[in-house]
Amino acid sequence: MSNRYAGSCLCGEVRFEIEGAFERFYLCHCEFCRKDTGSAHAANLFSSTAALKWSSGEHKVRQFNLPATRHSKCFCSVCGSALPMMQMEGKLLVVPAGSLNSEIHIRPDAHIFVSSKASWDDALDEVPAVARFPS
Numbered sequence: 001m002s003n004r005y006a007g008s009c010l011c012g013e014v015r016f017e018i019e020g021a022f023e024r025f026y027l028c029h030c031e032f033c034r035k036d037t038g039s040a041h042a043a044n045l046f047s048s049t050a051a052l053k054w055s056s057g058e059h060k061v062r063q064f065n066l067p068a069t070r071h072s073k074c075f076c077s078v079c080g081s082a083l084p085m086m087q088m089e090g091k092l093l094v095v096p097a098g099s100l101n102s103e104i105h106i107r108p109d110a111h112i113f114v115s116s117k118a119s120w121d122d123a124l125d126e127v128p129a130v131a132r133f134p135s
């Protein structure tokens, strides 16, 4: 089954399209993903077969490779939003789920690196959920 997905950064300078299927969807709680997202975990889709095409702003895309690790991040140099990247010498496409504008119809497969999760990242289902900013 082949699918098309569209995505963009927050400022809209960078736009991309992905054609193909995702094989894995992981929520990574490792210390690198917590730093680079500023959040509890990254939410990344993985595909070894899908194709990534930049539709605009490719020259605004920057990649940061954390020295002495395999951790990388692609981001918009204008607004800092996370963007897709090729890893493992172009064999693996990694797509931050939040960068997509299209709906995806797969659920996360797993929380990973939970041994590294933040101390406050615990029983979050029990935290009150408010539809908008709390009054």
Ligand SMILES: [Zn+2]
Pocket: 009, 010, 011, 012, 013, 014, 076, 077, 078, 079, 080, 081
């Ligand atoms: Zn941007």
Ligand SMILES: [Zn+2]
Pocket: 028, 029, 030, 031, 032, 033, 034, 042, 113
């Ligand atoms: Zn991670």
